[in-house]
Amino acid sequence: MDITDDKLLRIALVTSLIGLIGLIIFTPSIEVKEVKIKDITRAMIDEEVSIDCVVSDVKSSKSGSSYFLTINDGTGQMPLIIFESQIAQMQSNKLEIEDFKDKKVNVVGKITEYNNEMEIVLSSGDSLKIIS
Template sequence: MNENTLLKCSLLFSILGILAILFISETSSIELSKISDLTKESIEEKVRIIGEIKTIGDSPGLIILNLEDDTGTITVMLFKNEEEIPLEKNQRVEVIGTITEYKDQLEIIADQIKVA
């Protein structure tokens, strides 16, 4: 394979890679939701919410948060890992996770949490 052909192939695959990344980022962004918009029809959906931590419960391997926005409150379950961020009461956070139901109440199993 000569140098010119190799250069053209490299350029083509670079452009295709960039286009693929742009497409994936556009289609995979999760729209911000309000807690009051979450319903039983939303179970198993990915959501993104921003709210204030009202209570923090700590157990081995799990952090349980009660998160409140201006429309309601919801429980957020966060599994502990090595990269824990310090969470405090009244701190504003953004949560991305999956809606589940436990004891007839909606809650979010967090995939990602960060200070908002």
Template structure:
């Protein structure tokens, strides 16, 4: 049996389609884990988590491009880091970081550690939402 360029192209196309369909069918949806601040530990570093909390304090970095929010959910408090790119994304949606102070919010971010303290880094500009 001769394998021509035409047959090879058809085999590659069919194999690619089967692979794409398999990825769509068998890839589980990614769900963000909802946690309480007291449950955030070093074992969760690099995990994406969701926390319902209140923003108790808003501070900007020395350069003014990043922000550090202290969030509290009644079980503890932790620092939320918002980098310049997320601030810019929020500002394009007409949101100012200071508007979140003393508001109940939902935060989606990645657990990190800095100087021995656990922190949350905001995933995107859309990952901080007022819920009340």
């Protein structure tokens, strides 16, 4: 069996279509892993996680372009970093960072490490929601 350019093109096209259909079908079923702060390890760096917690402190950076929230879920606490673009997105939804202080929230963010400390970087302006 000779493989011609035409056959190779058809095989590549069919394989690509199968892959795209698979992505469309399985993407909605991918969920963010819900974790407790005490269970977060360095092995989880760059992983996106969800945490139900209370915002115990809100501080802005010296430039005022970023915010550092301290979150606590009863098993531990850690910093949550919110960057300028996410703040702008939150403000466009009529939310202020200070509104989250002492509220129970759900956070979706990426685990990172800075100065040998674990922290969470908020995924988007919609990834911080008050739950009670």
